[in-house]
Amino acid sequence: MKRLISFIPVLFMLFTGGFLGADDIALSGVDSRLMAVTGTVNLYAVVTDSSGQPVKNLTAEDFMVRDAPMGEALGDPQPVVNFSVAGERRDGLVFMMLIDDSGSMYDGPDGRSSPSPDRTRAALARREARRFLDELGTSMDRAGLALFGTRYRILAGPRTDRATLIERLGVSSPPESEEAYTELYAAIVEAASSMSSQKGRRIVILFSDGENYPYTEHTGRSHPDYREKNHIPDDALKALHEEGVTLYAVRFGSNRDDDLARIAMSTGGVVFDVDGEEELSGLYSSIRKRVLAEYRLGYRPGPTGAEETSVMVELKGGQSTIELTYPSGFVFGLPSSRTQALLSLLAIPFALALIFILARIRIAKSADAPSLERLRPVGGGQLTVVLETGKTVISPGVAGEPTLISSEGKKAGDGKAGSSSTIVVEKGKDGRWRASSGEGVVVNNRKSDATVLENGDVIRAGEELIVFDDGES
Amino acid sequence: MNESRSSLYSLLTGLAGGAAAWAGIEIILWQAPAFPDVRVLTLSLGATAGLLLGAVAPMAEGLRQNQPRKIISGIIVGSLTGVLFGALGMAAGQLILSLMAGTAAISEAAFARIPGWIILGTAVGGASGLRSRSLRRIVAGATGGFIGGLIGGAAAELLTGMTSGIYGRASGMLLWGTAVAFLADRMESRRARGRLTVLTGPLKGRSFPVNQKNFTIARSGSADLTLLGDPGAAATTEAAATGAAAQVHLKKGTVVLEPSENVKVEINGEKAEATELRYDDVIKVDGVTLIYEAKR
Numbered sequence: 001m002k003r004l005i006s007f008i009p010v011l012f013m014l015f016t017g018g019f020l021g022a023d024d025i026a027l028s029g030v031d032s033r034l035m036a037v038t039g040t041v042n043l044y045a046v047v048t049d050s051s052g053q054p055v056k057n058l059t060a061e062d063f064m065v066r067d068a069p070m071g072e073a074l075g076d077p078q079p080v081v082n083f084s085v086a087g088e089r090r091d092g093l094v095f096m097m098l099i100d101d102s103g104s105m106y107d108g109p110d111g112r113s114s115p116s117p118d119r120t121r122a123a124l125a126r127r128e129a130r131r132f133l134d135e136l137g138t139s140m141d142r143a144g145l146a147l148f149g150t151r152y153r154i155l156a157g158p159r160t161d162r163a164t165l166i167e168r169l170g171v172s173s174p175p176e177s178e179e180a181y182t183e184l185y186a187a188i189v190e191a192a193s194s195m196s197s198q199k200g201r202r203i204v205i206l207f208s209d210g211e212n213y214p215y216t217e218h219t220g221r222s223h224p225d226y227r228e229k230n231h232i233p234d235d236a237l238k239a240l241h242e243e244g245v246t247l248y249a250v251r252f253g254s255n256r257d258d259d260l261a262r263i264a265m266s267t268g269g270v271v272f273d274v275d276g277e278e279e280l281s282g283l284y285s286s287i288r289k290r291v292l293a294e295y296r297l298g299y300r301p302g303p304t305g306a307e308e309t310s311v312m313v314e315l316k317g318g319q320s321t322i323e324l325t326y327p328s329g330f331v332f333g334l335p336s337s338r339t340q341a342l343l344s345l346l347a348i349p350f351a352l353a354l355i356f357i358l359a360r361i362r363i364a365k366s367a368d369a370p371s372l373e374r375l376r377p378v379g380g381g382q383l384t385v386v387l388e389t390g391k392t393v394i395s396p397g398v399a400g401e402p403t404l405i406s407s408e409g410k411k412a413g414d415g416k417a418g419s420s421s422t423i424v425v426e427k428g429k430d431g432r433w434r435a436s437s438g439e440g441v442v443v444n445n446r447k448s449d450a451t452v453l454e455n456g457d458v459i460r461a462g463e464e465l466i467v468f469d470d471g472e473s
Numbered sequence: 474m475n476e477s478r479s480s481l482y483s484l485l486t487g488l489a490g491g492a493a494a495w496a497g498i499e500i501i502l503w504q505a506p507a508f509p510d511v512r513v514l515t516l517s518l519g520a521t522a523g524l525l526l527g528a529v530a531p532m533a534e535g536l537r538q539n540q541p542r543k544i545i546s547g548i549i550v551g552s553l554t555g556v557l558f559g560a561l562g563m564a565a566g567q568l569i570l571s572l573m574a575g576t577a578a579i580s581e582a583a584f585a586r587i588p589g590w591i592i593l594g595t596a597v598g599g600a601s602g603l604r605s606r607s608l609r610r611i612v613a614g615a616t617g618g619f620i621g622g623l624i625g626g627a628a629a630e631l632l633t634g635m636t637s638g639i640y641g642r643a644s645g646m647l648l649w650g651t652a653v654a655f656l657a658d659r660m661e662s663r664r665a666r667g668r669l670t671v672l673t674g675p676l677k678g679r680s681f682p683v684n685q686k687n688f689t690i691a692r693s694g695s696a697d698l699t700l701l702g703d704p705g706a707a708a709t710t711e712a713a714a715t716g717a718a719a720q721v722h723l724k725k726g727t728v729v730l731e732p733s734e735n736v737k738v739e740i741n742g743e744k745a746e747a748t749e750l751r752y753d754d755v756i757k758v759d760g761v762t763l764i765y766e767a768k769r
Binding site: 040 | 481482485486488489490492493495496497499500502503505506508510511513514515518529530533538539554564566567568570571572586589590593597641642643670672673677743749753754755757761762764
């Protein structure tokens with residue numbers, strides 16, 4: 001994801017009525033999305049000459065990359081392992097044209113009110129958008145279109161179908177007073193979010209003639225979409241960063257939003273201050289040309305494990321640089337220190353001790369003497385009863401009560417010992433144990449009046465099962 | 474052995490596996506700068522976590538049955554599958570982290586790590602089923618591993634945020650290993666059609682979920698249920714001693730017990746041939762008594 005987080009603005013070109021700047025290299029984006037798969041991070045950089053024109057025909061050998069965990073001094077130069085020019089890429093660019101549709105956009109270019117409908121700022125913005133769409137021609141580039149005033153309205157998502165876009169640009173008309181506010185930062189948030197599903201290099205081109213003028217703040221009423229939320233510049237910046245979108249902004253007229261420049265430059269974009277129609281003409285196309293002139297430089301970062309890594313590109317010869325950052329953390333977090341690593345070795349004997357304990361556990365032990373054991377006990381009561389010489393009586397529990405096992409003569413619960421449902425277990429003269437009952441006894445799911453018991457035989461006693469253990473096996 | 478006591482094995486082997494995996498992870502992260510690139514490091518981290526948890530957690534089955542051979546085979550198969558799926562799971566997790574961290578604010582980036590834990594947990598949990606070549610067990614294990622990975626990963630991130638990195642990672646790895654092994658085991662048990670509980674012999678009290686298409690009962694240490702103890706006068710034959718005494722098959726919603734040739738198997742006191750098992754059937758096979766408890 002292209003992340004454009006930190007920036008050294010002094011090095012960046014700021015445009016007033018066109019590209020003005022020094023011979024320079026500007027990093028406009030970082031893409032670390034596939035680092036785990038490819039091992040490389042892609043950097044996007046534009047090189048401009050002293051007149052601000054993109055410098056072409058450079059090669060990978062002309063660039064060097066330095067990086068370091070954020071906050072640390074940059075390391076040694078690293079080679080560029082992948083290299084291409086944006087204009088040569090097949091995936092195309094993705095533009096979202098975001099046009100201010102607030103009330104002031106229906107003034108004339110000079111700010112005077114009531115111009116002819118085709119001379120409003122809104123009309124100029126649409127005209128430039130149409131021209132841009134015409135110039136996109138049959139390229140693979142996708143363009144989308146959105147308007148904003150009080151609310152954000154997407155007219156068309158990014159697509160290659162130019163005719164639909166031009167049709168949806170339509171004819172502009174002044175908004176009602178409730179729709180005439182300028183939710184500038186909220187609109188940038190919306191535009192960035194609307195591009196989240198788009199692949200490739202993504203750019204928002206914003207056209208606005210004023211400052212952020214939020215609805216809730218100026219009316220005291222709840223916004224129809226954002227309720228009490230008052231968007232601030234950092235909301236817009238965060239959304240652009242999150243989506244890896246670069247913002248190019250056109251500030252038309254003299255009433256300019258000061259934070260817009262910071263937002264645009266922090267994303268690797270540029271702000272254009274435009275006063276008239278002539279300056280506007282062809283501006284969108286020049287933005288595209290600038291993006292198409294970007295070099296994509298892939299380098300292979302070392303696994304520092306830092307949450308974020310700062311990166312800088314240099315042109316050989318020591319030109320000025322810009323530093324950006326990208327996320328570089330591991331799933332398991334930050335690297336260990338030596339102490340931590342050694343400390344963790346204590347976990348090995350701990351693990352071995354657990355295994356040793358498990359190996360020594362004996363969950364159940366066969367009885368040394370003949371016994372009866374309740375397999376699925378209901379309620380409380382004794383679980384295992386050693387069989388004595390005389391009779392042992394099993395009194396099945398009823399209605400959820402536990403089955404009781406006791407020697408004859410001892411009370412076996414509620415005087416049921418002598419009832420026909422009780423089961424008597426006793427040793428015969430032949431030395432074998434037998435189970436019997438007046439109603440018949442069920443042993444191993446077979447009913448009989450009396451059964452000779454073998455080791456492991458299962459006696460049914462009401463809801464419970466009783467297992468016979470001969471104490472010998 | 475009731476289920477809670479049976480679960481003790483998966484809980485403690487998971488804890489042991491998580492502890493071992495934590496040590497391995499810390500050593501690798503200590504040496505992280507020595508790795509040539511992120512890919513190699515990622516694969517190494519995943520392979521190590523998978524190897525150690527994969528080797529230790531499957532020991533539960535062998536330990537439950539007191540079968541050294543089963544413990545060793547668990548270690549070998551668990552290690553191999555753990556290495557493979559751990560590396561793949563980690564690579565996928567790291568990829569998701571890269572994708573999500575790029576679209577998440579820094580404050581939310583911690584949660585972007587959780588899918589990595591989940592994928593690794595799913596991979597290791599599923600690997601336990603792979604050993605038995607049973608799709609049911611793979612799915613059950615993977616499901617348990619998924620939930621365990623989610624719990625462990627969330628705990629690790631939460632604890633890392635509350636404490637310094639090493640304590641968060643340590644507690645997270647312990648919880649992750651425990652949760653993955655325990656929940657994979659529980660899921661395998663929940664998805665079982667029933668269970669066989671041993672009523673006699675050294676394994677008395679131990680339960681075995683019938684959760685795979687073909688479940689082998691034999692004296693061999695490699696069987697799904699190893700028969701231990703003196704067979705006595707029961708029909709111990711060469712077949713029973715060397716091969717499967719009986720097979721339990723899952724067939725179209727039924728559980729069928731199929732004795733091997735020349736092996737005497739009784740169900741409810743009668744000599745059995747291929748028989749559909751019903752609730753509380755008492756099975757005597759090669760001198761060992763089992764009870765089948767179908768899942769209700």
